[in-house]
Amino acid sequence: MSQTTIAQNTTELAVETSAIIKRYGNVTALDGLDLAVPAGTVLGLLGPNGAGKTTAVSVLTTLIKPDGGWARVAGVDVAKEPQRVRSLIGLSGQYAAVDEHLTATENLEMIGCLYGMKRREARRRANDLIEQFRLTDSANRPLKTFSGGMRRRIDLAGALLASPPVLFLDEPTTGLDPRSRGELWDAIRDRVSGGTTVVLTTQYLEEADQLANEIVVIDHGRAIARGTSQELKRHVGGEHLDVHLARPEDISRVESIVASVAVGAVRIVADESLVSVPVANGVDALASVLASLQSDGVDVVDIGLRRPTLDDVFMELTGHAAEEEAAS
């Protein structure tokens, strides 16, 4: 590959959408979503349940037609040439499943054949991926005997099988334990280092932080912020003051105490008895809050300053916590 081609590739967009609109009856699932994902990078679509993440992936993977706007994947229009798009993508996630009665090998071989491979080629690739994902010992067992993490790996393997240039991963690690999650992250990083473009949806801020070059925060079908994880954190500003309380009933009193030093919205995580607030001058704020807490006789388990997380970003942008809405 020549130098010029490489230079072109870095600016080429693997996924591009313009003002996508999708309605279901009265509900507007996507309300003018714009995305631009340079080839070879990872885009994290971040948002609570019902924000429109899965709908966006469904449009980009040709599963549903948008009511307005357009989308291109690897330069191909998803509405005009859906079949060509399908040969350029891999989809994995909560709603694109594998057959639990088939073995790992049978599932992957079937997917390979449906990508247009010869059976022998499909089987060879299936075995390679099964080995890479360390599932060789279980390769000939029906998937219903697999753990959640093993099943997700096969699901991801299905998306990777034909080595498509663009991968769509819809909440790939939801419900997985930290170890399985880490393993899937490694597998995804591995593909990205080989030049694959990834669009990833997640409710986990940490996941977007770990994997994504760029993050688009969506809420109510609209992009409400975009940038690198660093940029989004900078947007929220300086430091955060966290107060962990001994008694949950003190929460409202502490809320009014920290309000005097707050430079943004006060966040309360009730079941952790945590009050968190962005502050301008960290050390002064800490000292003044601590003094007020002591004079009011509030029992504090822990108090401290920290750098902002994506949780804070979400709170700042939407006025509600990501996990809160996801749970409802």
Next chain:
Amino acid sequence: MTMLRDAATIARRNMIRIGRVPEVMVFVLVQPLMFVLLFAYVFGGSIDIPGGSYREFLIAGIFAQTVVFGATFTASGLAEDVQKGLINRFRSLPMARSAVVAGRTASDVVYNGLSVVIMSIAGLAVGWRIRGSILDAVVAYLLLLFFSYSFSWVMACLGLMVPTPEVVNNATFIVLFPMTFIANTFVPSDNLPGVLRTVAEWNPVSTLTHAVRVRFGNLPAGTPEPTSWPLQNAMLYSLAWAVLLIVVFAPIATRLYQRTDKR
């Protein structure tokens, strides 16, 4: 060409499932066996067919009923694939658009073929015999399977429309039960009262049963020639229905498949 290849891949997948899903075994093998034995022994003793044996008369009716109900397997199978998210996976792949449904209806013919084999063995055990020529018998079996195949396309549409696989059984039961009973499947339609008799005579399940019964040589001696046109041309009428169902429902099923989305 791609379509045939992809449909074969899907059919192969469905065939693998046959030995692994207990419900499939029960539905395909045990249920037909049970029907033959129940009807032969419970009704067999009380229903008298002049000039013949009720068990001989009965088998063609059970065959017809079983392949019609067997087609519902297409509906529940597709509904399950939608629910589990497999259809979404298939729809994101660069495969032929009609292949998932075509593969399903094809593999269900094999399921139904197995059912018919089991029923034939059970039938032979309770005294049923093929009295006609081997060629006629082969034609009868092919007609049963072709009719079932065509009905699978109707069921495919249902499977892609219902919200959950459980709805399939309820939705089909209230239609298929009358459809297979208001017919000459278990009693001669001549004995039915007025309107029911006309319905039975024009019911394709009746003509299917009659055609099969005639080809097996199981019509009791001295049975009068049917007076209605469909029964006089049972083979032609049944085939016409089968072709019509495929022509109408195959495009609908393919279109429904393309719009299916698990949300």
